[in-house]
Amino acid sequence: MQTDFSTVIFCEEHVVKNELKEFHSLQTKYIAEGKFYFGLCSTCDFVNDCNLKSQDSIILNCEHYQ
Amino acid sequence: MEVKAQEKKKTGMYENVMNQFNHAADLMNLDKGIRKILSSTNSEIVVHFPVKMDDGSIETFTGYRVQHNNALGPYKGGLRYHPTVDIDAARALAIWMTWKTALAGLPFGGAKGGIEIDPKKYSMNELERISRRFTFALGDNIGPDLDIPAPDVNTNAQIMAWISDTFASQKSPSNRFNNLHVVTGKPMGSGGLEGRDRATGFGVVATIKSWAKVRGVDLKGMKYIVQGYGNVGYWTAHFLNQLGAIMVAAQDASATLYNEKGIDVEALYQHSLGYKNQIEGFDGAEVIDSEKFFGLDCDIIVPAALGNQITKDNAHDIKAKLIAEGANGPTDTDAEAILLERGVDVIPDILCNSGGVIGSYYEWLQNKRSEIWKLDQVLDMIHDKVSIAFDKVVETSKEYDTHWRNGAYLVALKRLEQTYKERGVFP
Missing domain, CATH: 3.40.50.720 (NAD(P)-binding Rossmann-like Domain)
Incomplete structure (x- = not known):
């Protein structure tokens, strides 16, 4: 049913899956070659020499964020 | 490409929160309808608002407030000012607040929000205008009996005082003091709670x-x-x-x-x-x-x-x-x-770590009753609430033969399930 020539803005068959998804849209900041930080770490003053940061998780809460 | 590869292996709070919810919901065989309700948010408010900067220029900002669930009482949760604030982060944190307030036995639901902003780039006067204009933009989507924000990352007691003042200033003179507790985490001179720190x-x-x-x-x-x-x-x-x-x-x-x-x-x-x-x-x-x-x-x-x-x-x-x-x-x-x-x-x-939100509850209650409580009273009340919640978690964990984390989610979900079962779903 899809048309190649126009943007479809009305569709009776349109379905949105009824569940929330986490999109990893949290902004990143380039710190050093090959290293990207997400969430609070991306703007934290301690990011370059933090004892605690985790490369494998998006930090949304941190008592030491500054 | 490298960023995409890193994104794939990252785990976020939302994923953890929903995994734990689903696990506990399976354990207690949570009603399917209630599970559906709790799997989505009630309201997601996005506001874009203009603010005049110190140099006379105008900037627009984007603010969010996600209200996950209010079956047990008004929405409750922090407001953060950070460049990574977006609807996804706010959702995860709002859902988390629903479980937390339910477990603590508080008459609150869960919410979270904030402004997508790096506060380091703005003067104190600009931050005041941004906070006040954000409050104005949220309008009656927040309120002392509807949704009660609190400090979070990069927000503090001063910002809460500005929000409270702006919100109350829009009410009729006779209603202003009934609206100051639209936020918790206020400074002591503006209705804050002794011992909240x-x-x-x-x-x-x-x-x-x-x-x-x-x-x-x-x-x-x-x-x-x-x-x-x-x-x-x-x-x-x-x-x-x-x-x-x-x-x-x-x-x-x-x-x-x-x-x-x-x-x-x-x-x-x-x-x-x-x-x-x-x-x-x-x-x-x-x-x-x-x-x-x-x-x-x-x-x-x-x-x-x-x-x-x-x-x-x-x-x-x-x-x-x-x-x-x-x-x-x-x-x-x-x-x-x-x-x-x-x-x-x-x-x-x-x-x-539920003592924080329990402290917020007592600040709200103190304001609602127009009272001022002493530190010892406050700490005693927090101690009671936390101890009761702990005992309930241990008891529920034994009943379901599971660990304390599952037990905590079970206590929270059972409270929500009971409320929905008693009240039904309108109409």
């Missing part, structure tokens, strides 16, 4: 006391270590010290300190206040390798800094009998399985 740390210690009672052990002389020496970490150490426990190590973003004879809790805090809130440079302990921290010889570990700190890589090294999660999500799923297998107790974050 120490509420989370005090609550952590209340759960540790309940644990000691359940396990039949004496906290006096027990050795503990604290990760994170901010507000939660320091006050936890302060109250544990009063019980005769000994802090042998502390770790923060700047250093890892160890002294087997004990570290002076108050001296370390005073040092950190004069050193950009960092423990580095304190001379009452030796600096050790940060990797050794969780494997130190101690009875209690209090991770009170950030998430994903205890993982399968260090869980086997842990010698402590108890992990008291002062931070949100410090123990990952793999690590928890290892710890439980080894007989280490874990007081889950949703219970362990």
Whole structure:
């Protein structure tokens, strides 16, 4: 049913899956070659020499964020 | 391409929150309809608003408020000012608040929000105008009996005072004082609660006391270590010290300190206040390798800094009998399985650090009743609420033959399920 020539803005068959998804849209900041930080770490003053940061998780809460 | 590869392996709070919810919902065979309701948010408000800068130019900002669920009472949750604030982060944190308030037995639901902004780039006057205009943009989507924001990352008591003043100023003169408690975490002169600063740390210690009672052990002389020496970490150490426990190590973003004879809790805090809130440079302990921290010889570990700190890589090294999660999500799923297998107790974050939101509840209640409570009264009330929640979690965990984290989610979900079953779904 899809048309190649126009943007479809009305569709009776349109379905949105009824569940929330986490999109990893949290902004990143380039710190050093090959290293990207997400969430609070991306703007934290301690990011370059933090004892605690985790490369494998998006930090949304941190008592030491500054 | 490299960024995409990194994104794939990252785990976020939302994923953890929903996994834990689904697991507990399966365990208790949660009603399908209620499960659907709790799997989505009630309202998601996005506002774009203009603010005049100090140089006369105009900037527009984007603010969010996600209201997950209000079956138990008005929405409750923080407002953060940070460039990473977006609808996804706000959703995850809002859902988390629903479970937390339900578990604590509070008449609140869950919400979260904030402004996508780097506050470092703005003057104090600009931040005041931004906060006031954001409040105006949210309009009657917040309110003392509808949705009650609180401080979070980069927001503080001053910002709460501006929000409260702006919200109340839009009401008729006779209604202004009925609306000042639209936020909690206010300064003392604007209806703030005595002891709100120490509420989370005090609550952590209340759960540790309940644990000691359940396990039949004496906290006096027990050795503990604290990760994170901010507000939660320091006050936890302060109250544990009063019980005769000994802090042998502390770790923060700047250093890892160890002294087997004990570290002076108050001296370390005073040092950190004069050193950009960092423990580095304190001379009452030796600096050790940060990797050794969780494997130190101690009875209690209090991770009170950030998430994903205890993982399968260090869980086997842990010698402590108890992990008291002062931070949100410090123990990952793999690590928890290892710890439980080894007989280490874990007081889950949703219970362990609930003293903060319980403190907020009492601030709201104090304002609602036009009263001013003393510190001792406040701490007694927080102690009671936390202890009752702890006992309920232990009892429910026994009933379902599961661990305390599942037990905590079960208590929260059962409260919500009961409410929906009693009231039904309109119409």
